[in-house]
Amino acid sequence: MFSVSARTQYAIRAMSCLATRQDRSATSAELAQAESIPPKYLEGIMSNLTARGLIESERGKNGGYRMAKDPAAITMLEIVEAVDGKIKPVTCVDAAGACALGGNCHPRKFWVGLKQTIDAYLAESTLKDVSEG
Amino acid sequence: MFSVSARTQYAIRAMSCLATRQDRSATSAELAQAESIPPKYLEGIMSNLTARGLIESERGKNGGYRMAKDPAAITMLEIVEAVDGKIKPVTCVDAAGACALGGNCHPRKFWVGLKQTIDAYLAESTLKDVSEG
DNA sequence: CTATATTCCTATCTGGATAGTAGGAATATA
């Protein structure tokens, strides 16, 4: 229950690896190698992280990725949302009455609270914290 | 991300429904009807809840289910664990070194913290709270 | 003792999401 996707785990490992490199830069292939992540799969993940502005990319020869911010300024919530989208325990979490039950949906408040709880935890954990264990 | 299984949602709805009935009892078929849950699927869920001791069952004609405790004494954590098992963000959450990374797994502490955060939220929400919205 | 209504058990099917693969286009360097 509530298992974390491989996608998110890969993203965090790759980011940690990148953050702890001298110069804080590396190619996707290097990160895949270092963290035992399927290389082609990681490419797509890296693009997500770039789109979100957590890292910066350089194409072509001698290209690769580098940290766009200090690891202490990057939260786990940003990483998770970048690769897997927003936390959504139930479909109606951001739209009351979206489920088949309509307005008569008592549990909704509870699920919204769960989302907020998870979001808060992820937002207060930084990449620096996690990569240092 | 972090979506809640239909199984757990069904369990909570069925429990809420049962809790708010006069006499706090009903058959599986009645609950399925009232909450628009596939009847045969609900049967298995009800068995899980019975095994956990949250409700009591009576077989045969005039049989059915009844609350085993006060709804204020039943937590969401109990219901979730009864039907979907323990919260487990990552496989290594209760066994350090269980993953391919071995002991060199910095993120583990973070995932364990997430589990504890979710567990705590679920444990402080009672069936009474949720069924009343 | 038979008919009926229920929980309980086991096995099976299925669709959709997740994980991973493939091929190449765009881009940068030398």
Add this chain to the structure above:
DNA sequence: TATATTCCTACTATCCAGATAGGAATATAG
């Protein structure tokens, strides 16, 4: 021109949650 990279799109495979089916066990009523 050759090479190394990110980036884009499409495809395939695998797995599991969700659901279904059939019937065994059990209790009640007439």
